[in-house]
Amino acid sequence: MTNSYKQLIRSVCLAKIFVLWVGALAVDAQQTTPRFRHDYSQTLVMKIMNALVNKDGSCQKVCDFEKTLELIKTIDALTMGVPKIIYLVGWQYNGHDDRYPAFFEVNNSLKRPQDASGLQSLKWLMKEARKYHTTISLHINMTDAYTNSPLWDTYVSKDMISKNKDGSLKVIGSYNGLSAYQINYRNEYENGYAQMTIDKLLALLPELKQSGTIHLDAWFARPSEGHSESNIIEAAYQKKIWQYWNAKGIDVTTEAVLDYMVGMVPFSYHLYPINQDFFLKNPAKVFTGTDFNPDVPSDVDLGFLFGISMNAETIFPSAWSEQIKDSWYLPSDKLLMPQVPWSEMRRTYWTKIFINEFYEHCPQYFFLNRHQRLKVEGTGKNRVAHFSDGVKVSLKDSLITKNGLTLRSKSNLFFPAQWVSNNSYVFYSYCATKVALEVPKEWRNYKMVEVKEVTENGFVKKGNIAIVGAKIQIETLGNSPLLITPK
DSSP states (O other): OOHHHHHHHHHHHHOHHHHHHHHHHSOOTTTOOOOOSSOGGGSEEEEEEOEEEOTTSOEEESSOHHHHHHHHHHHHHHTTTOOEEEEEESOBTTSTTOSTTOOOSBOGGGSOTTSSSHHHHHHHHHHHHGGGTEEEEEEEOSSEEOTTSTTHHHHHHTTOBOBOTTSOBOEEEEETTEEEEEBOHHHHHHTTHHHHHHHHHHHHOTHHHHHTEEEETTOOOOOBGGGTBOHHHHHHHHHHHHHHHHHTTOEEEEEEOOGGGTTTOOEEEEOOSOOHHHHHHSOTTTOEEEEOOTTSOOOTTHHHHHOOOOOOTTTSTTTTGGGOOGGGOOOGGGGTOOSOOHHHHHHHHHHHHHHHHHHHHHHHHHHHHTSOEEEEESSGGGOEEEEGGGEEEETTTTEEEETTEEEEETTEEEEEOTTTOTTOEEEEOSSOEEEEEEOOGGGTTOSEEEEEEEETTEEEEEEEEEOBTTEEEEEEOTTOOEEEEEO
16 A cells, blocks of 8 residues: 555544545445345455556566466365456556556457457456356556546546646556546546446446446545545545446445445455444445455454455465565465465465465355344453354454354364355364364254365365264364365
8 A cells, every 4th residue: 555545544534524424425234235236245356467567668467368267267166166256457558557547448468369359358258257156357447547548638638637726736646657646536527537438448348247346446535625625525426436337237346445435335455444333333245345454553353253355366376476575475384385485485385375365264254244243242352243143253262153063263164165055064274183073953964974175176075974973073184175065
């Protein structure tokens, strides 16, 4: 996160009048469940980096469309076919953040050799990905404007860039060696250009209507002092832009969600600034997200108490090329891997890292999201979250139970694999373990369970285990998820 984004969040938190106003617009989520095209609370939402822009403006290819499908096939096997939404980053022009507010040309560097254009390859990818329980959509930006955009002169001449008090154009950051200017949402909408850019993108790629979702990066409202506009006015026009997408049958997801977006935006990549009361007030079907932004102070323990998803884009073997820093290093002893730099881990062991992140977070996330959030008892590390159907989450001892059945005990996880159906549970531990698991009540009339190991090439049968005294004996190496099904 850039310093400008940090300042933005701090300013929003301090602007009491803005918070009071946007709170009045928020949906009473406990009483009204908005209708979205996707159930984000039961979907693995990710981004894949396709291309970056070099310093000279040329394309730095990271992962072309053909390699993207190969990643999707592997991800589908590792996640046992969980529903997925993947937003492509850097799919346009020469890569990530290139030439906004225009997004009308597919990056031809990403095409397959046998295709005539990047557009043809992208259409192919969107169709093929559906075979692997994956919806493909796009990561775009409707906030930033760049001087190299084909729309730049028009946006300046029609006064669609926000201004500082002295009348100068408002700069909000610098990307790809160019200043990023804040689009003025009101003037853009009133001139019909927000609608035009949406319509033009949908004409280029009608398949987006089938995808039913779009990701708007860094979609923040900022005041335009040179237009005598507050955050309130700009946020109101954000809502109009959302309504236009919504009328086209497309959900809008974002980088971050503030109070007034609840009911509009069902999913964001970063949960900030969000507190415990927010989680209790808003069901996961109304709003959920990936993780907490490390650059913004947050109560990260809420992620365990209520469940969060996973951020996969830095795990993939080609992710962000050399821009990943060693500070993202995951302790190798945790995954039983040798001490090697993160870049080498990502190339050689990315599937192990992915397995650990997915199974430590997502089965718990999907499970808790299916239950009503009732209350939290205690404070700090002694908090216990209570859900419907007798589900309890204890932070102090990393214990999750349902009417006495242990679903998680520290690093041993035993959750329903609800997306697989057939009454299956998944067992995972990142350490080698031998444990006696109490079976759920719905298994009590069975005498045996079938065990399969989850691998990047699909399931590997491990045999059958007898149910004795309502328990099964499980022994496994670390980082090897098991699908367990009653026979």
